[in-house]
Amino acid sequence: MKFLSSRRRHRAVRPLLLVAALFLTGALYTVAVPDERSSADAGTSTQVEEGRALFAVNCSSCHGLNGEGSSEGPSLVGVGAASVDFQVETGRMPLAAPVEQAPQKENIFSREDIDAMAAYVASLGPGPEIPTEAQYDPEGLTAEQIAEGGELFRTNCSACHNFAGSGGALPNGKYAPPLEGVTPKHIWEALRTGPQQMPVFSEEVITDENVRMMIAYLQSLEEEPTGGLTLGGLGPVSEGLWAWIVGIGGLCLFAVWIASKGARK
Template identity: 60%
Template sequence: MRLLSAGRRHRFAGVVVTLFALVVLGGTYAVIAPQQRAAADAAAQATQIEEGRKLFAVSCTSCHGLNAEGSKEAPSLIGVGAAAVDFQVGTGRMPAQQPGPQMPRKKVIFTDEEIAAIAAYVASLGPGPSVPAPEQYDPEGLSDADIAEGGELFRTNCTACHNVAGKGGALPWGKYAPKLGGVDPRHMYEAMLTGPQQMPVFSDEVMTPEEKKKLIGYVEEITTAPSQGGFDLGSLGPVTEGLATWLIGLAVLVLVAVWIAARGARVKK
C-alpha cells in the first residue's frame, strides 16, 4: 500500500508542469522576439537607406555633390534631416529644373516610397529634424479658441511675408513668399521646422509643436473660407483694391468725357 501511495502522482501535477512550460516558453519568446524585430527593422532601414542612396546618386548629386557635401549651386545636406527632404521633394521643388533665386512648387516626380527612401538616406548622413507624425500637424479637432490662438501666432510671425490671408507676397532679389492655400499640413509643419530658402526656422523652442498645430489650423481656416464680400481681388490688401478703384474710375471718366464730347457736337449742329 505504501508503494502504491509513493508512486501515485498528484492530480494537479500535469497542470503545474503545463503552466511551468508555458512560462518558460513565454519568457523565452519575450526575450527573443524584440531582438528579432529589432534586427528586422534594422535590415529594412538599411535597405531603405541604400535605395535612397541610389536615387540620390541619380537625381541630386549633380548639384549637391556625391556625398551631399554641397557645391556652388546647392547647399550641403548633411544635418538637414529627413523633414527638409520630405518638404523639398514632396512639394516638387526638388529636383530643381534650373538654377534661380527661388525654387517654385511644381509637380512631384517621386513616389511616397521613393521620397521616404531619399529622406532616410539624407537623415543617415547627420542628425536633423525628422518627418513629423500626423498627430503633430493634423488640425482636426482643434477648438475655435485654438484656431483663434493660431491666428495670433500667424499674424505675429507670418503675415509680413505671406500676407494676412496667406496669399503670399514678393520679397527682395526675385524671391517671394508662396501662397499657403492648398499646402499639405505636413509640409507647413516641415517648413516651420526646417526654414526652407529665406524662411526662418521655428524650432520647438521658438514655437511649440502644439502652437504649430494651432497655426496650421488657422491657415486651413482662412485659405478654405469663402469670400463674404464678393471679389477678393487676390486678398492682397489696398494695392489691388486701389488699382481696381483707379481703373474703374478712369474708365468711368473716359465714358463721361466721350458722352460730353458727343453731346457737344450734336448741340453745335
C-alpha cells in the first residue's frame, strides 16, 4: 500500500468529514424537528384536556359542560384566557353560590391549573390572552407619561372607581372595587376583559402603553396618597367637606369671640 501516501489520506478526510457532517445534520433534523413539533402539539392538547377536566369538576355546574353558559353563569365562549386568569387568580371564580357580584377571595388553584383552564376556555373561541410582563410592567416611564396616565384614568375610570382609585358604589348593590394593591397584570386583564359592569377597553381605544401609564399613575397614588393629610384619600369631596367643617367651625368660633367681646363692652 505504498501508493497511498499519508498526504492522499489526509486529502480524503475532508470530503468524508463533510459527508459525515451532512449526514449527521440530516439525521438530527429528522429526529429532532418532528419530535419537537409532536411534543409541542401533545403539550397544548394535554393542557386543554387537563383544563377541560378541571372545568368539568369546578365550573361546569354554572358555565355548562362546554362553557356554553346556563341560568347560573354566563357563556365563556370568546372571553379568552385573560378573563379566566383574572377571575380565578383574584378568587372571584369559582363562585360558591349565586350572588349579585362575585366577591374576591383566596385563589385555590395552582398556576398550572389556571393555565390549563385558561387554555381550555381559549380553545372555545378567540379572546384576549394572558399578557406578558412587557404589556403591563410600568417600569421606565417618564414623569410626563405618568401624568398622562392620570389624565387617562380621570377620563375613563374615575366615574366608577373615584379619581383616587378608592372605588365606589354602583346601582343594585354592585360596586367598583378600590384599586389599591391590585397587581399590574390584573389591572391589564380587567381593562381587556371588562368584568361585571366594567366596560371592555380594547387595544384600539387604550393601547398597552396607555395601560402601563395608568398603572404607573395608580402606583404613584399609593406612594403618595392625595391630600398629604390622611383625609381618607377620598379626594375633593372629603377634602371639601373637611374645609367646610374647619371653615364653618372657625367662623362660629369667631362669632362667639366677637359676641363675648361685645358682651364685655
